[in-house]
């Protein structure tokens with residue numbers, strides 16, 4: 577018989593390095609576990625509501641995020657805000673947003689496997705303590721880091737998968753990819769994103 581969600585979360589949180597979300601954040605703020613600490617201005621832990629049912633996980637902070645200490649505030653973040661707003665999802669109150677790594681990779685390169693592993697305890701703690709019902713993985717890096725799959729995002733975006741906490745998890749395109757692919761034609765990345773976000777809204781509503 578499958579374990580109840582509460583029991584599963586308890587089992588997972590027993591394996592966590594931190595006793596609470598605040599403890600994880602405080603540890604991250606002074607973390608020097610990988611070389612990304614060298615060039616950072618800020619540790620970008622999260623934004624939004626820690627009680628949200630919807631969590632969005634991206635790759636890592638860019639320049640704007642590093643300067644402001646908040647995830648998804650640059651051009652890609654502004655597009656994400658618009659996408660959420662178009663489905664009547666309020667970023668501040670209805671989502672909790674974070675990244676796989678908390679410090680900016682130089683030149684916005686993709687974080688290395690070692691850097692993602694060094695940072696893994698924080699994202700694990702965030703998922704366990706926020707305990708969202710729905711998780712969106714924005715882009716291939718978040719997809720690989722969390723679901724540990726090499727499946728191309730173009731093939732599995734928009735599909736719900738079961739995560740170990742009991743949450744439903746869906747890969748979506750990263751908004752920065754949409755900035756480079758502006759077409760809104762049927763079948764374009766933006767069109768797919770619109771279909772996906774409608775599906776997310778439907779799933780959110782079914783949780784009410």
Ligand code: SF4
Nearest residue numbers: 607610613679694695
């Ligand atoms: S990226 Fe993560 S592991 Fe690396 S220094 Fe920053 S908080 Fe620590």
